[in-house]
Amino acid sequence: MTTHAPQAAHTVTLPGSLDEAVAALTAMPAAVPVAGGTDLMAAVNSGLLRPAALVGLGRISEIRGWQYQDGHALLGAGLTHARMGRPDFAALIPALATAARAAGPPQIRNAGTLGGNIVTSAPTGDALPVLAALDAALVIVGPEGHREIPVSHLLAGVEMLRPGELVGFVRVPLLHAPQIFLKATGRTGPGRATASVAVVLDPARRNVRCAVGAVAPMPLRPLEAEAWVASLIDWDGVRGLAPEACAAFGEYVAAACIPEPPAPDEGGEPPSPLPPAALHLRRTVAILARRALGRALA
Numbered sequence: 001m002t003t004h005a006p007q008a009a010h011t012v013t014l015p016g017s018l019d020e021a022v023a024a025l026t027a028m029p030a031a032v033p034v035a036g037g038t039d040l041m042a043a044v045n046s047g048l049l050r051p052a053a054l055v056g057l058g059r060i061s062e063i064r065g066w067q068y069q070d071g072h073a074l075l076g077a078g079l080t081h082a083r084m085g086r087p088d089f090a091a092l093i094p095a096l097a098t099a100a101r102a103a104g105p106p107q108i109r110n111a112g113t114l115g116g117n118i119v120t121s122a123p124t125g126d127a128l129p130v131l132a133a134l135d136a137a138l139v140i141v142g143p144e145g146h147r148e149i150p151v152s153h154l155l156a157g158v159e160m161l162r163p164g165e166l167v168g169f170v171r172v173p174l175l176h177a178p179q180i181f182l183k184a185t186g187r188t189g190p191g192r193a194t195a196s197v198a199v200v201l202d203p204a205r206r207n208v209r210c211a212v213g214a215v216a217p218m219p220l221r222p223l224e225a226e227a228w229v230a231s232l233i234d235w236d237g238v239r240g241l242a243p244e245a246c247a248a249f250g251e252y253v254a255a256a257c258i259p260e261p262p263a264p265d266e267g268g269e270p271p272s273p274l275p276p277a278a279l280h281l282r283r284t285v286a287i288l289a290r291r292a293l294g295r296a297l298a
């Protein structure tokens, strides 16, 4: 189906399947995919983007749900935040459901999708630290078929979407263990994250995975802090930790993500201290990480 929306784009195509969407993008290299439009239309309205044509993904039912596959959930890129926030999804991937419930006001959650959140790759994208902590992968569909890449590769710009390609699905391991997402916004009510933390327990591999969002262009993984805290946990016992250990984990995570300025060479100027805003952010991250770990182990 083709309609006309002169201010935004000359042509809007509404395919009914991923294959049709890939064919439409391949046939019109200047076309841009649009899902919920919450990011894309904001860019159009502010004059940052003038797409010649749009390929709407809203009628592709195969990407609006999820299925189980080999201990993983295969999440459709068209899942809205509102859908991911519901209890049945929360039972599956609790941290992603919490992040979805925190992603903006209801109008945004009803329209905004998982795929859009990933492809926009905004530092404040709430799903992103959760996907980074879960080591999620993207199933990308395109004219050459399917390929799979770690979500972190797209977020870091190590790999890009090629012409005609779409994010079709997100493959997330089902860990059946506690996982927590916490977000600070600096205001009451819905708002973009000033910092966010996802903590995921993986008892089968005896590891703790943590990702910090919004403090850098992509989620950061404090790998040394993860390994250190995992070594303290009695995985076969009660899995608890002393409050001091949780607090030390928070400090470790925060220092890894917002490091001190480098020490000077011998005889050089003393390092300038972190500016107050960075110190405040570091304290916020430390508190979020401490609380997230404490709740995951509670």
Ligand SMILES: Cc1cc2nc3c(=O)[nH]c(=O)nc-3n(C[C@H](O)[C@H](O)[C@H](O)COP(=O)(O)OP(=O)(O)OC[C@H]3O[C@@H](n4cnc5c(N)ncnc54)[C@H](O)[C@@H]3O)c2cc1C
Binding pocket: 032, 033, 034, 035, 036, 037, 038, 039, 040, 041, 042, 057, 077, 078, 102, 103, 104, 105, 108, 111, 112, 113, 114, 115, 116, 117, 118, 119, 120, 124, 125, 126, 127, 161, 165, 166, 167, 168, 190, 191, 192, 193
């Ligand atoms: C007022 C407001 C508040 C917001 N608050 C938050 C918040 O608190 N937390 C948060 O995380 N986000 C927030 N957002 C951002 C936004 O809602 C999310 O990033 C949303 O998930 C984007 O999804 P979408 O479907 O609307 O993407 P769209 O706007 O449709 O697309 C975004 C980009 O992704 C591309 N794209 C979309 N789907 C695909 C796909 N399947 N394959 C390839 N490319 C694709 C599009 O071409 C476009 O470049 C907010 C936005 C607004 C306007």
